[in-house]
Amino acid sequence: MQGPVFQDRFTAGRALARLLVRHAHRPDTRVLALPRGGVPVAYEVARALGAPLDVFIVRKLGTPGHEELAMGAIATGGTRVLNPEVIDELGITAVQLDAVTAHETRELQRRELSYRQGRPALDVHGCGVILVDDGLATGSTMRAALAALRLQHPSRITVAVPVAPPDTCEALAPLVDEMVCARTPRPFDAVGLWYRHFDQTSDEEVQDLLARSAHQAAPQPGV
Template sequence: MQGPAFQDRSTAGRALAERLAHHGHRPETRVLALPRGGVPVGYEVARALGAPLDVFVVRKLGTPGHEELAMGAIATGGVRVLNPEVIEEVGIPLEQIDAVAAREGRELERREASYRQGRPALDVRGRNVILVDDGLATGSSMRAAVAALRKQGPARIVVAVPVAPLETCEDIATLADETVCVRTPEPFFAVGLWYRQFEQTSDAEVRDLLERAARESSMAEAHPSPG
């Protein structure tokens, strides 16, 4: 088995940004990171590309009694994506779906408020949006994110991660307009194996990086580089 591909999420983000350079310094580019681990990666991507950064929060809707089985997901912007096969097979009534979605919706709103600290969400309609995470395993959260983001009307969706199994990247590529996976090691096992440092990203770190990105973005707008 190969050794770790990246020192930490920041170095992974810089490597990912190199592969996304063609999106750099374009007014229509937006970077959305899946918290929490995707935010340090997304911060480096957004900084390198000169693009605004925001979070895109996804919450799985677990099937009642079988919470590990996803009957759908909700995401930033009040979007709900359901898995009709699971709902039909298990026979989940609409009231139960609504109850789970309401509970997860409250947690999603709590997280967004905590992360953004009063800043509004980025408007993605008609924009080229780069969805970033620190890696994919099965890709279920990213699939939900793409489906939810699609409903907000972006011009294009680019899924970008430092590391993922080749099969997952190919699966995501059927949903996104562009997919970038820097490394696709086999056998894969788990995202964390491909980082030397893979400590859990804290809520405080997410808040700090988003605040820093917002500050840098507003400074860049106030003092645009010549040419």
């Protein structure tokens, strides 16, 4: 098995950006990151493409008593995507579903307020969205994000990741307009194995990178 191919998430983002140059400096391009690990990668992508950056937060709706089993997900923008098969099979009631949704909505809103620090969410309606993470394993979180993002009616969705198993990239490709996987090693094992440095991204780092990106995108005085 080969060793790490990326020094860290920032170098991975710069490598990924080189595969996305056709999206550079287009006024309708938006870069959305799945936090937290996707934010450093997406920061470099957005910087290289001259595009605004935001987070797209997904929270799993775990079934009561079996929280690891998802009966749906909620995401940035107030969208909710449900898995009716799981809900029906376990007899989840509307009251239970609403209670879990309310709990996860509070956490999602807390993270959005914390990460954006008062800045509004990007409007992606009619825009070409590049959805970025630091890697994919099964792709389940990305699937939930895609289902929620479609409800915001972007004109085009590109999923871009530095590394993922080839079968995951192939499975997601029909769900998007463009699938960009910089590296698709086999065997894969885990995302972190392909990074030399894969420390957990902190909330503070997410805040800082979003603020820096917003400052870079803002019109400068006298320009």
